[in-house]
Amino acid sequence: MIVLGLTGSIGMGKSTVAAMFAEEGVPVFDADAVVHRLQGPEGMLVAEIEAAFPGTTGERGVMRGALAERVLGDGEAMRRLEALVHPAVAREREAFLVAHREQPLVLLDIPLLFEKGxxxxxxxxxxxxxxPEVQRARVLARPGMTEAKLDHILALQMPDSEKRARADYVIPTGGPLEETRDSVRRIIACLEARADS
Known part of the structure; x- marks a missing residue:
């Protein structure tokens, strides 16, 4: 089995590309979706997060805005949150890999692939x-996003140029969706051929 990691800075189209891999039959582990489930209604992390950050959860699980206000800009608080979240996500990822161990190719969709090792x-x-102008336009179109929030997020992420330099494959997402889909298909074909050899 080849384990393919997918990453990209905010607003680069990672979710769209992950969906394209899934549509082509590649099992996809979506780290963000796992976090949302673990922090959602009856999620496994809700009680622990409430204990660590009182007043940040409710009937629907973790109130992401309230939690973000508590941890953004506070390194110690962020480390405490990550100490809860990262091990839980790691357990889910390991279960995913075991469940799909017979597949020739799986995809791990991990936003902070480089930043978190x-x-x-x-x-x-x-x-x-x-x-960059496409990225900014996409992100600023999101509800509640501001220039200041975007700049803060980008400051926490590895620059796009460095990510591209460290990648085995780069998928451009600024053009037509079919061009992006063609890139996805070429990568799958290349990796499946390698897995078969």
Whole structure:
């Protein structure tokens, strides 16, 4: 089995590309979706997060805005949160890999693949990338996003140019969706041929 890591900075189209891999039959582990489930209604992390950060959960699980206000800009608080979240996500990822061990190719969709050292978990890395103006337009169109929030997020992420330099494959996402889909299909074909050899 080849484990392919997918990453990219905010607004680069990572979710769209992950969906394309899934549509082509590649099992996809979505780290963000796992976090949402673990922090959602009856999620396994809700009680622990409430204990560590009182007043940040409710009937629907973790109130992401309230939690973000508590941890953003506070390194110690962020480390405490990550100490809860990262091991839980790691357990889910291991279960995913075991469940799909007979597949020739699986995809781990991990937003902070480089920033958190998760690159060591994968055999090959795909980075999605678009021009900075495309990225900014996409992100600023999101509800509640501001220039200041975007700049803060970008400051926490490895620059796109460095991610591209460290990637085995780069998928440009600033053009037509079919061009992006063609890139996905070429990568799958290349890796499945390698897995078969």
């Amino acid at each position: 998760s690159w060591s978990l994968v055999d090959r890395i795909v980075v999605v990338s678009a021009a």
